[in-house]
Amino acid sequence: MSAGAGADAIRAEATRTERVIEQAERWGAHNYHPLHVVAASAEGAWITDVDGRRYLDCLAAYSAVNFGHGHPALVAAAKAQLDRLTLTSRAFHNDRLGPFLERLARLVGKEMVLPMNTGAEAVESAIKIARAWGYRVKGVPTGKARIVVANGNFHGRTTTIISFSDDAEARADFGPYTPGFVSVPYGDLAALEAAIDENTVAVLLEPIQGEAGIRVPPADYLPGVRALTTERNALFIADEIQSGLGRTGATLQVRNAGVEPDLILLGKALGGGIVPVSAVVGDADVIGVIQPGQHGSTFGGNPLAAAVGLAVVELLETGDMQTRARQLGEHLQQRLRALVGQGLTEVRGVGLWAGIDVDPALASGRRVCELLAERGVLAKDTHGSTLRLAPPIVVELADLDWAVDQLEAVLAELRG
Numbered sequence: 001m002s003a004g005a006g007a008d009a010i011r012a013e014a015t016r017t018e019r020v021i022e023q024a025e026r027w028g029a030h031n032y033h034p035l036h037v038v039a040a041s042a043e044g045a046w047i048t049d050v051d052g053r054r055y056l057d058c059l060a061a062y063s064a065v066n067f068g069h070g071h072p073a074l075v076a077a078a079k080a081q082l083d084r085l086t087l088t089s090r091a092f093h094n095d096r097l098g099p100f101l102e103r104l105a106r107l108v109g110k111e112m113v114l115p116m117n118t119g120a121e122a123v124e125s126a127i128k129i130a131r132a133w134g135y136r137v138k139g140v141p142t143g144k145a146r147i148v149v150a151n152g153n154f155h156g157r158t159t160t161i162i163s164f165s166d167d168a169e170a171r172a173d174f175g176p177y178t179p180g181f182v183s184v185p186y187g188d189l190a191a192l193e194a195a196i197d198e199n200t201v202a203v204l205l206e207p208i209q210g211e212a213g214i215r216v217p218p219a220d221y222l223p224g225v226r227a228l229t230t231e232r233n234a235l236f237i238a239d240e241i242q243s244g245l246g247r248t249g250a251t252l253q254v255r256n257a258g259v260e261p262d263l264i265l266l267g268k269a270l271g272g273g274i275v276p277v278s279a280v281v282g283d284a285d286v287i288g289v290i291q292p293g294q295h296g297s298t299f300g301g302n303p304l305a306a307a308v309g310l311a312v313v314e315l316l317e318t319g320d321m322q323t324r325a326r327q328l329g330e331h332l333q334q335r336l337r338a339l340v341g342q343g344l345t346e347v348r349g350v351g352l353w354a355g356i357d358v359d360p361a362l363a364s365g366r367r368v369c370e371l372l373a374e375r376g377v378l379a380k381d382t383h384g385s386t387l388r389l390a391p392p393i394v395v396e397l398a399d400l401d402w403a404v405d406q407l408e409a410v411l412a413e414l415r416g
């Protein structure tokens with residue numbers, strides 16, 4: 001091929017990237033602002049774009065791809081199930097659901113599982129369970145149930161969930177809002193105690209606030225929340241949709257914190273990056289308040305989702321993913337902390353999950369992500385100058401180091 005033909009080929013490819021992006025922007029709703037990268041395939045921690053360029057995935061679809069792209073055991077489970085049975089609705093039993101529910105309940109150490117699809121649906125389901133529990137078990141007067149949440153929360157995008165968000169973008173112009181929620185500062189036990197009254201049915205929290213920038217609460221916070229909710233007869237609902245299933249070096253972040261919530265919400269990684277699978281997991285005295293006809297989902301607990309979910313549970317049962325996340329995480333946190341003062345103002349995190357604050361005088365989080373993408377690292381900013389790093393747990397140590405090298409180079413470039 002002549003040099004000219006090579007240049008033409010490069011131009012044609014660039015045009016292809018542009019074309020796909022233009023098409024998505026022309027025909028798709030503008031509810032996202034993606035980086036200028038068009039993924040075409042992926043394996044493990046690496047994504048390949050339409051031009052054949054490779055990128056290290058340091059977002060892992062907000063932890064939905066904890067076990068890597070195309071994990072062989074998960075793909076095999078999905079492919080086998082595709083050939084057998086994919087959907088029955090819950091009007092009939094299917095032979096994949098029982099095994100999935102039992103193994104998930106045992107993994108989490110609870111008695112009962114309510115299967116749903118997306119994370120927001122798990123949150124909505126937990127809100128309904130908590131309210132029904134409040135009226136039927138606790139004896140709260142009808143219509144008076146209150147749920148306490150935390151400032152800076154992210155629990156999903158439904159109208160009820162954004163009703164208790166304090167993110168103006170997520171909330172503005174979507175009212176009227178669902179009543180029955182009160183929000184207090186995250187990590188503040190005194191504020192939480194003051195907010196709980198006799199009609200409080202639940203406290204709903206992320207054990208680490210992911211979307212808020214990987215905010216890790218003080219060590220006594222989650223145990224304090226457990227003590228307060230027990231004392232005041234309210235449920236403790238832990239939203240582990242992003243923090244759970246290996247990311248923090250444990251099956252659940254609440255286990256790292258040594259607490260046992262009443263309801264645990266799972267999603268994202270539960271679907272192995274293949275199908276949406278979410279769940280509310282708890283004991284029978286709480287989840288058992290929901291009776292036939294009171295809640296459901298056409299797709300919740302479908303055989304394909306159950307087969308993939310079961311394969312995810314099997315991966316987690318060995319503990320290898322959790323150990324790997326803990327070990328790689330220690331290394332990542334150590335390397336990132338060395339960059340504080342060199343363009344980073346703060347580094348937070350647990351396990352293979354880091355929130356890093358870029359000096360706002362240097363660049364926005366978005367700009368840093370753009371420069372990282374040019375160097376082959378995909379990451380996502382959240383709120384101004386904060387970046388979230390959450391590579392698939394299967395990432396190789398050398399690749400992780402290389403990604404931090406790229407961040408170091410970008411920061412050096414920005415410092416001039």
Ligand SMILES: *Cc1c(COP(=O)(O)O)cnc(C)c1O
Pocket residue numbers: 062118119120121123154155156157206210211239240241242243267268
């Ligand atoms: C992503 C997320 C959700 C919502 O999950 P979707 O599948 O996007 O509906 C809820 N809670 C937390 C903590 C999350 O990170």
